[in-house]
Amino acid sequence: MTTDVDAVVIGGGTSGVATLKCLLDAGLTAVVVERTADVGGLWKFREHDYGVMSFTHVNVSKHNYCFSDFPFPDDVPDFPHNTIMAQYISDYVDHFGLREHIRFQKMVLKVERVDGIWLTHIKHVEDDGKTVKQSEDEEVIRKIVHSVSFNDAMSNGITGSRVCKPVYISSRSGAWIAPNYIFGNPLDLYACRWNLNPNMKALSTQPTISSTLVHHIQRREIVLVPNIERIADNKVMFMDGTQAEFDNIILCTGYKIDLPYLEDRVRNVVLDDEHNTIKLYKSVFSPDIGRSLAFIGFVQPSSGGVILMSEMQARWLAEICKGRVKLPSEREMRSAMELEKKQNAYKYYNCAGHTMQRDPLVYNDDIAELIGAKPSLLRFPGLAWRLLMSSCGACQWRLQGPNKWVGAIEAVKKVPMTDLMNYLGLTLFFVGVVLLLYICKVFVDMCWT
16 A cells, blocks of 8 residues: 655654654655654564653653653652653644654564655554564573663563672773752753853763762762773673672663665665764765755764754754755755864764754754744843843744744743853843953044043
Protein backbone atom coordinates (compact mmCIF):
# COMPACT_ATOMS: atom_id res chain seq x y z
CA MET A 1 0.00 0.00 0.00
CA THR A 2 1.26 3.46 -0.92
CA THR A 3 0.23 6.67 0.87
CA ASP A 4 1.04 10.14 -0.44
CA VAL A 5 1.69 12.97 2.04
CA ASP A 6 3.61 16.22 1.99
CA ALA A 7 5.99 15.06 4.71
CA VAL A 8 6.97 11.91 6.61
CA VAL A 9 8.42 12.37 10.09
CA ILE A 10 10.49 9.49 11.44
CA GLY A 11 10.14 9.07 15.20
CA GLY A 12 7.50 10.09 17.74
CA GLY A 13 9.77 11.61 20.36
CA THR A 14 9.79 15.28 21.32
CA SER A 15 11.41 16.36 18.05
CA GLY A 16 9.05 14.23 15.98
CA VAL A 17 5.77 15.37 17.52
CA ALA A 18 6.89 19.02 17.50
CA THR A 19 7.74 18.72 13.81
CA LEU A 20 4.38 17.11 13.09
CA LYS A 21 2.52 19.96 14.79
CA CYS A 22 4.51 22.66 12.98
CA LEU A 23 3.86 21.03 9.60
CA LEU A 24 0.15 20.69 10.32
CA ASP A 25 0.03 24.31 11.52
CA ALA A 26 1.42 25.32 8.13
CA GLY A 27 -1.41 23.50 6.36
CA LEU A 28 0.70 20.57 5.16
CA THR A 29 -0.24 16.88 5.25
CA ALA A 30 2.15 14.90 7.42
CA VAL A 31 2.45 11.57 9.18
CA VAL A 32 4.76 10.33 11.94
CA VAL A 33 6.18 6.81 11.73
CA GLU A 34 6.89 5.53 15.26
CA ARG A 35 8.55 2.19 16.00
CA THR A 36 6.89 1.67 19.40
CA ALA A 37 3.28 1.72 20.59
CA ASP A 38 3.33 5.21 22.12
CA VAL A 39 4.82 8.68 21.80
CA GLY A 40 7.62 10.05 23.98
CA GLY A 41 10.75 8.58 22.44
CA LEU A 42 13.51 8.11 24.99
CA TRP A 43 11.32 9.66 27.72
CA LYS A 44 8.98 6.67 27.64
CA PHE A 45 10.57 4.17 30.01
CA ARG A 46 10.75 0.68 28.52
CA GLU A 47 12.50 -2.04 30.47
CA HIS A 48 14.04 -3.76 27.46
CA ASP A 49 14.40 -0.95 24.95
CA TYR A 50 16.16 2.34 24.33
CA GLY A 51 15.23 5.17 26.68
CA VAL A 52 15.61 6.69 30.11
CA MET A 53 16.50 4.80 33.24
CA SER A 54 13.69 4.17 35.70
CA PHE A 55 14.99 6.86 38.08
CA THR A 56 15.86 9.54 35.49
CA HIS A 57 14.82 13.14 36.07
CA VAL A 58 15.13 15.93 33.51
CA ASN A 59 18.38 17.79 34.31
CA VAL A 60 17.12 21.01 32.67
CA SER A 61 14.40 23.06 34.35
CA LYS A 62 10.84 22.78 33.05
CA HIS A 63 11.03 26.39 31.81
CA ASN A 64 13.76 25.57 29.29
CA TYR A 65 12.68 22.02 28.47
CA CYS A 66 9.15 22.36 27.15
CA PHE A 67 7.18 23.08 24.00
CA SER A 68 6.92 26.82 23.34
CA ASP A 69 3.12 26.92 23.12
CA PHE A 70 2.38 24.27 25.74
CA PRO A 71 4.29 24.94 28.99
CA PHE A 72 4.25 22.58 31.95
CA PRO A 73 1.52 23.05 34.55
CA ASP A 74 2.57 25.30 37.43
CA ASP A 75 2.48 22.46 40.00
CA VAL A 76 5.10 20.38 38.15
CA PRO A 77 8.49 20.38 39.94
CA ASP A 78 11.44 22.23 38.39
CA PHE A 79 13.12 18.98 37.30
CA PRO A 80 10.35 16.49 36.39
CA HIS A 81 10.68 12.73 36.72
CA ASN A 82 10.63 10.78 33.45
CA THR A 83 7.05 9.60 34.08
CA ILE A 84 5.89 13.23 34.29
CA MET A 85 7.84 14.04 31.14
CA ALA A 86 6.30 11.12 29.24
CA GLN A 87 2.79 12.15 30.32
CA TYR A 88 3.50 15.75 29.33
CA ILE A 89 4.47 14.68 25.79
CA SER A 90 1.35 12.53 25.55
CA ASP A 91 -0.79 15.46 26.76
CA TYR A 92 0.80 17.70 24.12
CA VAL A 93 -0.06 15.19 21.40
CA ASP A 94 -3.68 14.91 22.56
CA HIS A 95 -4.13 18.64 23.18
CA PHE A 96 -3.27 19.48 19.58
CA GLY A 97 -4.94 16.42 18.04
CA LEU A 98 -1.73 14.88 16.71
CA ARG A 99 -2.30 11.22 17.60
CA GLU A 100 -4.45 10.51 14.53
CA HIS A 101 -1.48 11.47 12.35
CA ILE A 102 0.90 8.98 13.99
CA ARG A 103 1.35 5.42 12.74
CA PHE A 104 2.53 3.32 15.68
CA GLN A 105 4.54 0.08 15.63
CA LYS A 106 5.98 0.86 12.21
CA MET A 107 9.70 0.38 11.61
CA VAL A 108 11.47 2.29 8.85
CA LEU A 109 13.38 -0.08 6.61
CA LYS A 110 14.67 2.29 3.97
CA VAL A 111 14.39 5.89 2.81
CA GLU A 112 15.24 6.49 -0.84
CA ARG A 113 14.71 9.13 -3.50
CA VAL A 114 13.14 7.97 -6.74
CA ASP A 115 12.49 10.42 -9.58
CA GLY A 116 12.66 13.35 -7.16
CA ILE A 117 10.19 11.81 -4.69
CA TRP A 118 11.22 10.50 -1.25
CA LEU A 119 9.91 7.00 -0.54
CA THR A 120 9.81 5.70 3.04
CA HIS A 121 9.54 1.91 3.30
CA ILE A 122 8.02 0.69 6.58
CA LYS A 123 6.71 -2.54 8.11
CA HIS A 124 4.72 -3.52 11.20
CA VAL A 125 6.58 -4.66 14.32
CA GLU A 126 5.52 -6.36 17.52
CA ASP A 127 4.42 -4.63 20.74
CA ASP A 128 7.99 -4.27 21.96
CA GLY A 129 8.90 -2.25 18.87
CA LYS A 130 11.38 -4.86 17.61
CA THR A 131 11.16 -7.32 14.78
CA VAL A 132 13.88 -9.65 16.11
CA LYS A 133 14.22 -9.99 19.87
CA GLN A 134 17.62 -10.33 21.50
CA SER A 135 18.63 -13.75 22.78
CA GLU A 136 19.26 -14.38 26.46
CA ASP A 137 22.97 -14.91 25.76
CA GLU A 138 23.23 -11.47 24.21
CA GLU A 139 21.53 -9.86 27.21
CA VAL A 140 23.60 -11.31 30.02
CA ILE A 141 27.05 -11.88 28.50
CA ARG A 142 29.69 -10.81 31.02
CA LYS A 143 27.46 -8.09 32.42
CA ILE A 144 29.26 -5.47 30.31
CA VAL A 145 26.51 -3.20 29.01
CA HIS A 146 26.26 0.21 27.42
CA SER A 147 24.39 2.81 29.46
CA VAL A 148 21.62 2.79 26.84
CA SER A 149 20.72 -0.71 28.08
CA PHE A 150 20.90 0.14 31.78
CA ASN A 151 17.59 0.83 33.54
CA ASP A 152 18.35 0.32 37.23
CA ALA A 153 20.21 -2.13 39.45
CA MET A 154 17.16 -4.35 39.95
CA SER A 155 16.00 -4.76 36.35
CA ASN A 156 19.59 -5.22 35.16
CA GLY A 157 20.19 -8.00 37.67
CA ILE A 158 22.93 -6.20 39.60
CA THR A 159 21.40 -6.34 43.10
CA GLY A 160 22.29 -10.00 43.54
CA SER A 161 25.92 -9.48 42.52
CA ARG A 162 28.85 -8.61 44.75
CA VAL A 163 28.20 -4.90 44.29
CA CYS A 164 28.86 -2.69 47.28
CA LYS A 165 30.62 0.59 47.75
CA PRO A 166 32.71 1.96 46.28
CA VAL A 167 31.71 2.46 42.67
CA TYR A 168 34.52 3.38 40.26
CA ILE A 169 34.24 6.04 37.57
CA SER A 170 36.87 5.87 34.83
CA SER A 171 37.13 9.05 32.76
CA ARG A 172 39.41 9.89 29.84
CA SER A 173 39.07 13.67 30.07
CA GLY A 174 37.16 14.43 33.27
CA ALA A 175 34.10 16.64 33.56
CA TRP A 176 32.86 19.83 35.19
CA ILE A 177 30.30 19.09 37.89
CA ALA A 178 27.51 21.59 38.50
CA PRO A 179 24.57 21.44 40.93
CA ASN A 180 20.92 21.59 39.85
CA TYR A 181 20.39 24.79 41.83
CA ILE A 182 22.51 27.89 42.44
CA PHE A 183 21.23 30.40 45.01
CA GLY A 184 17.84 28.71 44.95
CA ASN A 185 17.33 28.83 41.16
CA PRO A 186 17.76 26.11 38.50
CA LEU A 187 21.20 26.40 36.91
CA ASP A 188 19.92 26.90 33.34
CA LEU A 189 18.01 30.05 34.34
CA TYR A 190 21.34 31.90 34.52
CA ALA A 191 21.80 31.76 30.74
CA CYS A 192 21.14 35.08 28.98
CA ARG A 193 21.66 37.03 25.75
CA TRP A 194 24.34 39.29 27.22
CA ASN A 195 27.01 36.74 26.33
CA LEU A 196 27.97 36.55 29.99
CA ASN A 197 28.85 32.89 29.46
CA PRO A 198 32.57 33.34 28.76
CA ASN A 199 34.44 31.18 26.29
CA MET A 200 36.34 29.25 28.91
CA LYS A 201 37.28 25.67 29.54
CA ALA A 202 34.35 25.14 31.91
CA LEU A 203 31.88 25.85 29.10
CA SER A 204 33.68 24.06 26.29
CA THR A 205 31.72 20.90 27.05
CA GLN A 206 28.42 20.03 28.67
CA PRO A 207 28.70 19.97 32.47
CA THR A 208 27.53 17.00 34.49
CA ILE A 209 24.50 18.19 36.46
CA SER A 210 24.36 16.48 39.85
CA SER A 211 23.71 17.63 43.41
CA THR A 212 25.02 14.40 44.98
CA LEU A 213 28.00 13.16 42.92
CA VAL A 214 30.58 15.30 44.72
CA HIS A 215 29.29 14.17 48.12
CA HIS A 216 29.68 10.53 47.16
CA ILE A 217 33.22 11.21 45.94
CA GLN A 218 34.07 13.00 49.19
CA ARG A 219 32.77 10.03 51.18
CA ARG A 220 34.82 7.69 48.97
CA GLU A 221 31.67 5.86 47.94
CA ILE A 222 32.74 6.73 44.40
CA VAL A 223 36.38 6.42 43.33
CA LEU A 224 37.71 8.38 40.37
CA VAL A 225 40.28 6.66 38.17
CA PRO A 226 41.84 7.49 34.77
CA ASN A 227 41.13 5.86 31.43
CA ILE A 228 41.03 2.08 31.04
CA GLU A 229 44.14 0.45 29.61
CA ARG A 230 42.69 -3.03 29.19
CA ILE A 231 40.15 -5.50 30.59
CA ALA A 232 40.96 -9.11 31.43
CA ASP A 233 38.01 -11.16 32.66
CA ASN A 234 36.69 -9.23 35.69
CA LYS A 235 39.91 -7.32 36.23
CA VAL A 236 40.34 -3.79 34.87
CA MET A 237 43.75 -2.15 34.47
CA PHE A 238 43.87 1.66 34.40
CA MET A 239 46.37 4.00 32.72
CA ASP A 240 47.99 4.97 36.03
CA GLY A 241 48.97 1.35 36.74
CA THR A 242 46.22 0.65 39.28
CA GLN A 243 43.77 -2.19 38.88
CA ALA A 244 40.61 -3.57 40.47
CA GLU A 245 38.07 -6.35 40.03
CA PHE A 246 34.44 -5.69 39.11
CA ASP A 247 31.25 -7.69 38.76
CA ASN A 248 29.60 -5.17 36.44
CA ILE A 249 30.88 -2.64 33.93
CA ILE A 250 28.59 0.02 32.46
CA LEU A 251 29.93 1.80 29.37
CA CYS A 252 28.83 5.45 29.38
CA THR A 253 30.85 6.11 26.25
CA GLY A 254 28.38 8.16 24.26
CA TYR A 255 26.74 7.46 20.94
CA LYS A 256 27.64 7.20 17.29
CA ILE A 257 25.50 9.10 14.78
CA ASP A 258 23.89 6.58 12.47
CA LEU A 259 21.05 6.62 9.94
CA PRO A 260 20.96 3.01 8.72
CA TYR A 261 17.74 3.40 6.74
CA LEU A 262 19.16 6.07 4.40
CA GLU A 263 20.43 4.83 1.05
CA ASP A 264 24.23 4.93 0.85
CA ARG A 265 24.53 7.83 -1.61
CA VAL A 266 22.43 10.05 0.68
CA ARG A 267 24.03 8.81 3.87
CA ASN A 268 27.53 9.49 2.54
CA VAL A 269 26.57 13.06 1.71
CA VAL A 270 25.12 13.72 5.16
CA LEU A 271 27.38 11.78 7.55
CA ASP A 272 31.10 11.75 8.23
CA ASP A 273 31.53 8.43 10.04
CA GLU A 274 35.23 8.93 10.74
CA HIS A 275 34.66 12.09 12.80
CA ASN A 276 31.10 11.30 13.96
CA THR A 277 29.80 14.52 12.41
CA ILE A 278 26.72 15.40 10.40
CA LYS A 279 27.25 17.80 7.50
CA LEU A 280 24.25 20.10 7.59
CA TYR A 281 23.48 23.79 7.14
CA LYS A 282 22.42 25.10 10.56
CA SER A 283 22.17 21.44 11.65
CA VAL A 284 19.09 20.82 9.47
CA PHE A 285 19.63 20.84 5.68
CA SER A 286 22.23 19.30 3.39
CA PRO A 287 23.45 21.69 0.65
CA ASP A 288 23.61 18.72 -1.74
CA ILE A 289 19.99 17.70 -1.14
CA GLY A 290 18.21 20.96 -0.34
CA ARG A 291 14.83 21.50 1.29
CA SER A 292 13.26 18.11 0.58
CA LEU A 293 15.05 16.33 3.45
CA ALA A 294 15.41 17.86 6.92
CA PHE A 295 17.11 16.54 10.06
CA ILE A 296 15.24 17.77 13.14
CA GLY A 297 16.82 17.38 16.58
CA PHE A 298 20.33 16.58 15.33
CA VAL A 299 21.79 19.16 17.69
CA GLN A 300 23.23 19.03 21.20
CA PRO A 301 22.50 22.03 23.45
CA SER A 302 25.48 23.27 25.45
CA SER A 303 22.96 24.22 28.15
CA GLY A 304 19.21 23.92 28.35
CA GLY A 305 17.13 21.37 26.48
CA VAL A 306 16.84 20.16 22.91
CA ILE A 307 13.03 20.53 22.67
CA LEU A 308 13.11 24.28 22.08
CA MET A 309 15.81 23.84 19.42
CA SER A 310 13.98 21.02 17.63
CA GLU A 311 10.75 22.98 17.62
CA MET A 312 12.44 26.05 16.15
CA GLN A 313 13.99 23.88 13.44
CA ALA A 314 10.55 22.46 12.69
CA ARG A 315 8.97 25.92 12.42
CA TRP A 316 11.72 26.94 10.00
CA LEU A 317 11.13 23.77 7.96
CA ALA A 318 7.39 24.47 7.79
CA GLU A 319 7.98 28.00 6.50
CA ILE A 320 10.38 26.70 3.87
CA CYS A 321 7.89 24.03 2.77
CA LYS A 322 5.20 26.70 2.36
CA GLY A 323 7.58 28.84 0.30
CA ARG A 324 7.48 31.79 2.69
CA VAL A 325 11.19 31.39 3.46
CA LYS A 326 13.93 30.19 1.12
CA LEU A 327 17.23 28.46 1.72
CA PRO A 328 20.41 30.26 0.60
CA SER A 329 22.34 29.02 -2.41
CA GLU A 330 24.44 25.88 -2.10
CA ARG A 331 27.61 28.00 -2.10
CA GLU A 332 26.31 30.25 0.68
CA MET A 333 25.28 27.27 2.79
CA ARG A 334 28.69 25.65 2.46
CA SER A 335 30.41 28.90 3.37
CA ALA A 336 28.22 29.28 6.46
CA MET A 337 28.91 25.66 7.46
CA GLU A 338 32.66 26.19 7.21
CA LEU A 339 32.47 29.32 9.36
CA GLU A 340 30.33 27.53 11.96
CA LYS A 341 32.78 24.63 12.01
CA LYS A 342 35.66 26.99 12.83
CA GLN A 343 33.66 28.79 15.51
CA ASN A 344 32.65 25.53 17.19
CA ALA A 345 36.20 24.18 17.05
CA TYR A 346 37.33 27.29 18.93
CA LYS A 347 34.49 27.29 21.44
CA TYR A 348 33.90 23.61 22.26
CA TYR A 349 36.05 20.71 23.33
CA ASN A 350 37.22 18.73 20.30
CA CYS A 351 35.96 15.18 20.60
CA ALA A 352 33.56 12.84 18.81
CA GLY A 353 30.90 13.38 21.48
CA HIS A 354 30.54 17.13 20.92
CA THR A 355 30.28 17.49 17.16
CA MET A 356 26.66 18.73 17.31
CA GLN A 357 26.99 21.08 20.28
CA ARG A 358 25.37 24.53 20.00
CA ASP A 359 24.37 27.36 22.37
CA PRO A 360 20.54 27.10 22.44
CA LEU A 361 19.87 30.84 22.96
CA VAL A 362 22.21 31.90 20.17
CA TYR A 363 21.07 29.08 17.88
CA ASN A 364 17.35 29.69 18.37
CA ASP A 365 17.70 33.44 17.85
CA ASP A 366 19.60 32.74 14.64
CA ILE A 367 16.86 30.45 13.25
CA ALA A 368 14.04 32.59 14.65
CA GLU A 369 15.36 35.65 12.84
CA LEU A 370 14.92 33.80 9.53
CA ILE A 371 11.18 33.36 10.13
CA GLY A 372 10.46 36.59 12.04
CA ALA A 373 10.14 34.91 15.45
CA LYS A 374 13.16 36.40 17.24
CA PRO A 375 11.89 38.30 20.31
CA SER A 376 12.01 42.07 19.72
CA LEU A 377 12.94 44.37 22.61
CA LEU A 378 11.16 47.25 20.89
CA ARG A 379 7.91 45.36 20.37
CA PHE A 380 7.91 44.02 23.92
CA PRO A 381 9.50 46.73 26.10
CA GLY A 382 7.81 45.30 29.19
CA LEU A 383 9.79 42.10 28.71
CA ALA A 384 13.06 43.74 27.62
CA TRP A 385 14.81 43.26 30.97
CA ARG A 386 13.82 39.60 31.09
CA LEU A 387 14.88 39.04 27.47
CA LEU A 388 18.30 40.50 28.20
CA MET A 389 19.04 39.17 31.68
CA SER A 390 17.44 35.71 31.85
CA SER A 391 16.93 32.58 29.82
CA CYS A 392 13.20 33.52 29.48
CA GLY A 393 12.15 29.94 28.70
CA ALA A 394 10.88 28.36 25.50
CA CYS A 395 7.76 30.52 25.13
CA GLN A 396 9.74 33.66 24.23
CA TRP A 397 9.93 32.44 20.62
CA ARG A 398 6.12 32.42 20.42
CA LEU A 399 5.83 36.15 21.13
CA GLN A 400 5.88 36.86 17.40
CA GLY A 401 6.33 35.14 14.06
CA PRO A 402 4.34 32.35 12.44
CA ASN A 403 1.77 30.70 14.73
CA LYS A 404 2.56 33.03 17.62
CA TRP A 405 0.82 32.16 20.88
CA VAL A 406 -1.45 34.54 22.78
CA GLY A 407 -0.31 33.10 26.09
CA ALA A 408 3.39 33.65 25.41
CA ILE A 409 3.72 36.96 27.31
CA GLU A 410 2.27 35.56 30.53
CA ALA A 411 4.30 32.36 30.14
CA VAL A 412 7.53 34.35 29.79
CA LYS A 413 6.67 36.34 32.93
CA LYS A 414 6.34 33.08 34.87
CA VAL A 415 9.97 32.14 34.22
CA PRO A 416 11.89 33.12 37.39
CA MET A 417 14.40 35.97 37.24
CA THR A 418 17.47 35.16 39.35
CA ASP A 419 18.65 37.74 41.89
CA LEU A 420 22.23 37.33 40.73
CA MET A 421 21.40 38.26 37.13
CA ASN A 422 19.24 41.17 38.31
CA TYR A 423 22.08 42.56 40.41
CA LEU A 424 24.58 41.97 37.64
CA GLY A 425 22.34 43.73 35.15
CA LEU A 426 21.83 46.72 37.44
CA THR A 427 25.57 46.91 38.04
CA LEU A 428 26.28 46.94 34.31
CA PHE A 429 23.57 49.56 33.80
CA PHE A 430 24.99 51.93 36.42
CA VAL A 431 28.55 51.41 35.19
CA GLY A 432 27.34 52.28 31.70
CA VAL A 433 25.61 55.44 32.98
CA VAL A 434 28.75 56.54 34.84
CA LEU A 435 30.90 55.98 31.75
CA LEU A 436 28.43 57.90 29.60
CA LEU A 437 28.42 60.84 32.03
CA TYR A 438 32.20 60.83 32.14
CA ILE A 439 32.44 60.85 28.33
CA CYS A 440 29.93 63.72 28.20
CA LYS A 441 31.97 65.67 30.76
CA VAL A 442 35.19 65.15 28.80
CA PHE A 443 33.43 66.26 25.62
CA VAL A 444 32.06 69.42 27.29
CA ASP A 445 35.47 70.28 28.76
CA MET A 446 37.06 69.92 25.33
CA CYS A 447 34.45 72.24 23.82
CA TRP A 448 35.14 74.95 26.42
CA THR A 449 38.90 74.85 26.04
